[in-house]
Amino acid sequence: MHLVMIGTAGLQRYIFASGKRQQIVGASDLIARVDGEWADKALKEVFPGFDRDGWRIGTHDAELLVAGAGGVTVLVRDRQAGERLVTRLELLALEFAPGLDVCGVVVDYEEGSLASAVQEARRKLPTVRERRPGPSARFPRLPIVADCASDGLPAEGLHSEGEGEAARPESAVSRAKRVSHPGALSRMSAIAGTDRATMNEIVDHLGFRTEWVAVIHADGNGLGEVFGGLDGLGVADAPLPPGERDRRHAERLGALSRGVDGCAKRAFAAALRLTARELASGEAVRVLPLIIGGDDLTVVCEGEVALPFARHYLERFERMTKEDPLLRPVLARLDRDGLSAAAGVAIVKRNYPFHFAYELAEALTKEAKGVKGWGSALSFVSLFESSAPDLKRIRASVALSGGGGRSASPYLVGVGSGDARARGRRWQDVLEGVAALRRRDPASGEVLLPGGLVHELREGMCLGEEVAASRFELARRRFTGNAARTGALLALGQDGGLTWTDRTGPEERSVTRLLDVMAARPFVPEGPWRSEGGDA
Template identity: 40%
Template sequence: MAWVHLVLFEAWNITRFVFVTNKRREIAGASELITYLDRRWVYEALGRVFPGFAEEWRVEERPAELLAAGAGSVKVLVRDRESAVRLVTEVTTAVLREAPGLDVCGVVSEPFDWAADGQLAEAVRQVHRDFAAVRTSRPGPDARFLRLPVVDECATTGLPAAVLVAQPDGGGEPRSAESLAKWVAYGKRDEGDGLARLAALAGTTPQALGRVVRYLSDEAEWVGVVYVDGNGLGQVFQHFERCVPDGTNRSYADTLRGFTTGLQECAEDAFRAAVAELSGPPTEPDGPGGPDGRDRVVPVLPLILGGDDLIAQCDGAVALPFARAYLRAFERLTGERPEITEALRRGGLAPRLSASAGVAIVKPHFPFEAGARLAYALLREAKQVKAQVAGPCAGLAFHVLYDSSDADLARLRGQATLGDGTRLVAQPYVVSDVPADEGWMRGRHWHDLVRRVAALRAVDEDGERLLPAAQLHDLRAGLFLGREVADARFANLVSRYRGRGLEALAGTGDSLFWAEPSGRYVTGLLDALDAADFVSAGAGS
């Protein structure tokens, strides 16, 4: 009988660690430090605890085995508890030293019989249950930074300052240990490990991506925060034993390793594909390219990219096209990976995965943490697609925040809902290639949004808008006065500007609205008006 322990490591305060500051360089450095968990700290600790460790080790013959690593989470199989506890100590100590402020927990499972079928699947469920209890029972990372004796406050994180950083004017700026660690990971002159890794993901050079960071900080008119998460993957992993060829622990381990590795590679490849789809010659002289427009890079900065998760910051002008391109590429690529498709088929699921995205488009100096919160709320809204469309289907929801004092999605959507329940937004939108129907999906496919935007942006041979901005502003105001007022104004415009494409804005017949299966009325005009400056007329039509 061979007894084995499962060790789980997870970084759980990722959002706070990354978004506690608005400094793009520190945000990029934080992104790099998070990846150290599955790229460096665990590997180095395994080498110290188990000299000569290699990824090829299997727990049947060796004292440890790396089961899965990625997206701020690592699973390791260890044969004796003492070594497992030492491994947790080594990893968490490295985190404390190199990334103060990042909270990484390690949990060791009870021993289980490796020869008994199904035991590894149960151990995975057990460590995740235990992890939640351990995490909530420990003091959070803020407890490490006590305020007594009284110390100065960090200029970027609000944490107690550790040092004064010299400034060009000869003064000093107080910085915390967390802030310094992020700067080290980013690098003083765009040469840090963090920027090099992100540049490799984006298919460019660290210097070019450094210009993107500065562009997003100082020059961009609008900044997009893109938050992506896979659909239904939690249920897949919760019952992953159904996706395994047989009940043995070895089969479970190998299938899980192949699935998670394939998922990580699909996410990275989807990101590259989305960036490549948006690439092209510079269209703005002040865009994030070189002095003469060469070495141009799409202004997208990937902050978190692991497993089925993506958090990116980008120029507002490319936020929606990038999110759409990523979702479609992710769905296509997961349907082409045998490690993923075969496991899903065995589990009785469709042989591909999908994801949903929330996109918040805000002003560049809007607090990034608040922008990320809004993007996450939009992601939750986008996931409504799962309940409405059968099978894997990507959804996308967005909001352009004109009023920075109100970034609560529930309040924003409440303002776009009339007293009789009529919704002035049609979100979320379906991005996948699925057959349109006359039910919930009606008017809610991406090409419906593009069609409306094209009508709003149409110009004549002299470059003049076919639909005057003043008239569209009046029509927008009419939406908030009720269906009858809005439709009356729409009818007046149609008769006045006949043949100029206004019909593309209609929902049903001569009305801007259409009825959902529930009986509630919806219009897509407000979405199109908000997206008009952020979606090109040919973007996915």
């Protein structure tokens, strides 16, 4: 027996290589075709009559185990047929998506050792990829050619953006992405439950009209451990015949992959619906689903919807993985109740380079994974500067300036928000802080916390923890006897102060929510905020 594993590397780098929205959208569609249309075509060419749902390796020449996120895993009887499959799929990608890094390996295994073969293929694939020339080697600079106006690669021709506009150099990569744009709109509209015209309007709005856009990247927590746990289940299956052991492992692997993929797609749809409920304008939620595959999610959306969307996605992903009929038996065997996820949200100006925005979102996701043992969490940054982002510098900026209190980020959502360690670090705490900044006196209509006071507190954070504490205490005394104003002020901090000591990490640190609350305010819809589960 032989296992074929084909994967696509550098997905986000490929998508965000250009800042043009049409090319970003088209690139996402080309990646989706690797494990969809092109995989089907290659499989049917190598194995005539192939059926994704009906073929099993016990009765046929091939079986598709996993498909998603630009990759496939297939069992085949004949090694040469497996090699032809890798070659055909790579050639399809090379022809229709130049610049996309698709690579595959074929691993031999004895009956009964499928779990070991999957592990070997996962180890072998990166090694094989590194040994061969990367996509950049496909675009030599000699003889000297003009650079593409969009991605800087060697141009293969000229293209005019519109009637009356001058033609500009265009690379093969940019052309492939542009040509794929119409098909991408159809795919995205199907995922979002809308139509092509609406999706096209979203692309135009994000590209030309909105002031703030956001890149959201979400990733499941501990999925590698979960997939590794499947191999452990194989130990319990040892007394079974070799063929039966492989069949059980294949079924668990397929169920886990399909279950996680389905939960991600349903969580996306639910997040759209729930976010729409929060918008006071009643307008459609403008979100472009670039990647939804396995436990990975990458979307571009309006800045105003990014934070509620990310929160709802994480909460619904948690809930759906607990209830999914494919996942429940597998997770139960692994002694897991469900899965959690982490999300990073980078909110930037419309013309900010998207590859920088994604790099920031990815760094924020890694930050959110720092509390994956507690549950799902999100981290965010609203970026006002134009330089390349550095999350470590952003997080340490207050402390480095001599101030006190680092960001309390990441913030827990869903089940994890009930963990005692999440005290002061729940997303609901941030929302309550935003509500406090907006709260008005019912009689006079004036804001309970004047803008000047709030900015003084922020300035105090930059001058030092003692200064911040003194200004906070001064404000408390100023509001003595006014329960509404005092309550709003206390909502900005924790335990009666603006900063508190976080002892959940390897070392104690002084943290605060104030800066994050102020940063979130323009991007949080007017309350109340409720999850579908009814949590305030």
